[in-house]
Amino acid sequence: MRRVLVAGITGAGKTTMARRLAQATGLPFHQLDELAFLSGWRERPEYLADVVRLSESEAWIFDSWGDRRxxxxxWSCADTVVWLDFSFTLVTRRLLWRSLLRTTRxxxxxxxxxxxxxxxFGRDHPLxxxxxxxRPRRAEMRRRLADPAHAHLHLIRLPSPKAADRWLKAVTPSA
Structure with a gap:
């Protein structure tokens, strides 16, 4: 496990998991949204070049499966996908709480x-x-994971936060 994508729907906890996994393994963590956006939600001109450069490095953890570009x-550079496959209800509850806190604070x-x-009130709001x-993201995940082009990937599917915590506790530092 040297090149890891932490994937899942918005609100599943990808960034938190990726940070915790980086701490446990010593692998470098890259927050994809931070690479993508400047203040005011403007795209960073270096975004695509930075992702290409970082994806070519020996080891990394990204907290997203990335936008279409x-x-x-x-996916072709990763060796592992950690899929936070949490329920719709859990993700909705987390997003609502997170967004309320972020907005009010x-x-x-x-x-x-x-x-x-x-x-x-905008379509781009995480909720x-x-x-x-x-549903479409879960279907896309299943399609990608069944694709022979991704047969090289080791899948770690975590169906709940408890399963994610148990798995993370068992992770050891990378050599």
């Missing part, structure tokens, strides 16, 4: 970006995104 590259997410009350993408 980088997804195939990350004006909590910075990364690069100075914050969630605002106005964003709650609406998760509701719209839950």
């Amino acid at each position: 980088v997804r195939d590259r990350l 004006r909590e910075q997410i990364f690069n100075g970006n914050v969630e605002t009350a106005r964003e709650w 609406w995104s998760a509701w719209a993408e839950y």
Whole structure:
């Protein structure tokens, strides 16, 4: 396990898991959204080049399977996919709570970006995104994992936060 994608629907806890996994293994962690966006949710011009460069490195953990422009590259370079395959109810509850806290506290997410009350009504808000993408994303995950082009991947499917915690406790540092 040297090149790891932590995948799942918005709100499953990908970034938290990826950080904890990086701490447990010593592998470098890269937050994909932080690479993608400047303040004001503007795309970083270096985003694609940075993902290509980092994906070519010897070891890494990304907290996403990536947007359409980088997804195939990350999947072809990864050796492991950690899939946080949590229930719709759990993800919805987590997202609602997380977004409420972030909005009311004006909590910075990364690069100075914050969630605002106005964003709650946009299609790009994490809650609406998760509701719209839950079934299609799970279907896409299954399709990708069944694709012979991804036969090289080691899949770790974690169906609950308890399963994720148990698995993470058993992870050892990378050599």
